[in-house]
Amino acid sequence: MSQDGFRAGEIDTSRPHPARIYDYLLGGKDHYEVDQQAGDRLAAVAPEVFIGVRANRDFLRRAVQHIVGGGVRQILDIGTGLPTSPNVHEIAHAVAPDVRVAYVDNDPIVKAHADALLGRTGETSVVLADLRDPRAIVDHPDVRRVIDFDEPVAVLLVAIFHFLTDAEQPAQVVATLRDALPAGSFLVLSHATGDFADRTEAQAVYRDATATMNLRSRAEVERLFAGFELVEPGVVQVPYWRPDTEPPTGSDTIGFYGGVARKTD
Ligand SMILES: C[S@@+](CC[C@H](N)C(=O)[O-])C[C@H]1O[C@@H](n2cnc3c(N)ncnc32)[C@H](O)[C@@H]1O
Numbered sequence: 001m002s003q004d005g006f007r008a009g010e011i012d013t014s015r016p017h018p019a020r021i022y023d024y025l026l027g028g029k030d031h032y033e034v035d036q037q038a039g040d041r042l043a044a045v046a047p048e049v050f051i052g053v054r055a056n057r058d059f060l061r062r063a064v065q066h067i068v069g070g071g072v073r074q075i076l077d078i079g080t081g082l083p084t085s086p087n088v089h090e091i092a093h094a095v096a097p098d099v100r101v102a103y104v105d106n107d108p109i110v111k112a113h114a115d116a117l118l119g120r121t122g123e124t125s126v127v128l129a130d131l132r133d134p135r136a137i138v139d140h141p142d143v144r145r146v147i148d149f150d151e152p153v154a155v156l157l158v159a160i161f162h163f164l165t166d167a168e169q170p171a172q173v174v175a176t177l178r179d180a181l182p183a184g185s186f187l188v189l190s191h192a193t194g195d196f197a198d199r200t201e202a203q204a205v206y207r208d209a210t211a212t213m214n215l216r217s218r219a220e221v222e223r224l225f226a227g228f229e230l231v232e233p234g235v236v237q238v239p240y241w242r243p244d245t246e247p248p249t250g251s252d253t254i255g256f257y258g259g260v261a262r263k264t265d
Contacts, residue, residue, distance in 0.1 A: 030109070055247075069095055081105070225261045230259055
């Protein structure tokens with residue numbers, strides 16, 4: 001048993017995990033055969049998924065550069081995923097070396113890999129916790145060790161909310177996080193959608209996985225930003241959020257919305 005209370009045996013290699021499917025789609029090495037099979041099934045029914053995950057990652061990079069460039073020095077990255085170069089702290093530190101990052105994920109394998117990469121440093125922490133219990137995240141001692149909730153925080157919820165069902169009350173989850181943040185904080189959120197193609201078959205791939213895929217429309221994704229002020233250009237397909245290079249061919253088909261918003265009071 002680790003200090004966070006999970007057992008190695010909880011790493012389930014018989015069912016696909018979102019973090020490991022995503023790792024496979026990004027070309028990583030930290031996945032099992034079940035995850036690769038799920039990724040291949042996904043690509044067969046939603047061929048844009050490979051450029052989609054890259055575009056999502058690029059959106060994350062641009063959003064972090066934008067917010068850290070604007071002076072924010074703390075990042076709470078919930079649903080961090082398996083380490084992928086460049087990681088959030090690397091993106092942030094390239095802009096400002098004093099940024100502190102708390103990584104949160106509910107998958108023990110993500111924590112194990114992130115711990116191995118980061119060790120225990122003063123500027124980062126890796127926490128095993130679940131977005132469905134946002135209060136536990138905000139109150140977690142290893143989050144509090146690096147994040148001071150009296151100073152602006154960038155909360156990253158990138159490609160995670162679609163793993164929450166409506167019954168898990170996504171709006172309430174964001175509200176709890178928002179209420180813990182001071183003015184000047186940011187929310188970065190991306191979310192899978194079926195607005196650009198029928199993605200029923202892609203959703204079905206996640207039926208056997210450890211989390212379901214809950215696609216949402218643009219209006220539904222915009223509502224998740226309630227209580228924040230969206231920065232330009234608002235909620236758009238991820239390649240079109242402040243691109244710094246030409247968006248890849250096929251960007252119009254990418255089923256990921258993204259947006260960045262600021263808490264003003
Ligand atoms: C698709 S990956 C996204 C990784 C990264 N945020 C990115 O966009 O590149 C989704 C991550 O969210 C995590 N996740 C899914 N549901 C979660 C939950 N309820 N609480 C915490 N983490 C969760 C998964 O384990 C996975 O690592």
